[in-house]
Amino acid sequence: MEFDSACEIIRRTRKIEGWFWPAAAHLFALLDEIQKSVGIEGNIFEIGAYHGKSAVLLCAMLRGNAESLGVCDRFGCSSDRNVAGFRPQFDRTMRNHSSAGSCLRVLQKDSADLTPEETTTNCRFFHIDGGHGGREVYDDLVVASKAVGPNGLVVLDDFHNSAWPGVAEGFFRFMHERPGEFVPLAVGFNKGVLTRPSAHGLYRRFLNDPARCWAAIPRGPFSVKTIEFCGVDTVLFHTPSHRSPDLRRSILSIVHQHRPRFADALGRVLRYHRSRTA
Ligand SMILES: C[S@@+](CC[C@H](N)C(=O)[O-])C[C@H]1O[C@@H](n2cnc3c(N)ncnc32)[C@H](O)[C@@H]1O
Known part of the structure; x- marks a missing residue:
């Protein structure tokens, strides 16, 4: 997605309640741009949509009708307690801010119960922003491992956020129990980006260029560095410590x-x- 389009969506969706930071939106746009420049095709999927703030941007990343966006959320509903939840807010957001139409598939259910038919198995971009407990993150990564194509990406929210230690727990358990499925590619803006080991070099070629990252993420961090993490070179968008x-x-x-x-x-x-x- 072009830089200007990302800026426009960030501006338009500023008032929608959610946790999708502008810098993270620019990171998504950069990754989408890389995928399009090398011809990586596939569907997009999101676990944890809430009111649709990130889903609007994901929707704008689609290549017309050739790709689809699937979202899964429980939407705070509970049939036994008769709680209606926030599905109406999500529907309103998508109606007002996206033109997804038939390209959007909404699955109102627990993400652990998602099937490969529902996620599809050729996703190029899979955003995990649902339950933040260790078990839920592990389960969502298992779902993603069945859904993501050979050159696709998984983006994990609240990666290394000390307020949500379950995300790290689920990630490291997955890496330990299912080695070779994914490797880290980049970390920053509260997101961890993973890819298939065979696609790591392809993405690294683009992310190796800090100038490109700076241009794409204007409100970005103060430095970009490469570190070895889980045995592979990983780009770190680094904000210096508060106690500098x-x-x-x-x-x-x-x-x-x-x-x-x-x-x-x-x-x-x-x-x-x-x-x-x-
Ligand atoms: C942090 S919010 C998502 C924020 C959204 N991506 C945004 O950018 O504003 C997490 C969402 O995940 C949903 N959720 C939590 N656990 C879930 C589960 N096990 N299955 C499906 N949805 C879940 C919640 O209902 C909530 O809407």
Whole structure:
């Protein structure tokens, strides 16, 4: 997806309730752009849609009618307690902000019960943002392993987020019990990106170029580095620690977490001030 289209969707969906940060949306657009530039085709699937904030962007990544978007969510419904849940909000979001039409398949159920027929088995992009417990994340990765095609990607939410340790638990258990299914490719913006071992080199070629990452993710982190993680080179979009001895960086990184636009502007002012006083 082109940079301008991603900006437009981020702007339009700003008021939709959800947890999809602008920088993560730009990361999705960058990965989509890479897939399209090398001709990787396939469907898109999301576990955990909530009100549809991330689903709108995923929908815009589709290649017309040739690909479909599947989403799975329990939508907070409970038949035994007669709770209606938030499916109406999701439907409204998709009606107002996307043109998915028949390309959208909504599965209102527990993600652990998804079948390969429902997810399809040739997904190029699979977003896991459902239950954040160790068992749920493990189960969702198993579902993804049956759904993702040979060059596809899995994006795992709240990767290494200390507020959700179950995500790391589920990820490492999966890596331990099912070696060779996926390897890490990139980590950043609260997301972990995985791919098939055979496709790792293909994506790395593009992500090796920090300038390309910077251009695609404008409100991005302050550095991009490559580290060995689970035995493979992994790109890390790195925001410095809050406890950095550099006060300016500490303030910027805290502000960046909550108000990316404001942090950008503040960074420009500080850089300008430094250049004038140097
Ligand atoms: C963090 S929210 C998703 C946020 C959304 N992707 C966004 O960007 O705003 C998590 C969603 O996962 C759903 N969920 C949690 N556990 C689930 C499960 N086991 N099966 C299906 N959906 C689940 C919840 O109903 C909730 O809507």
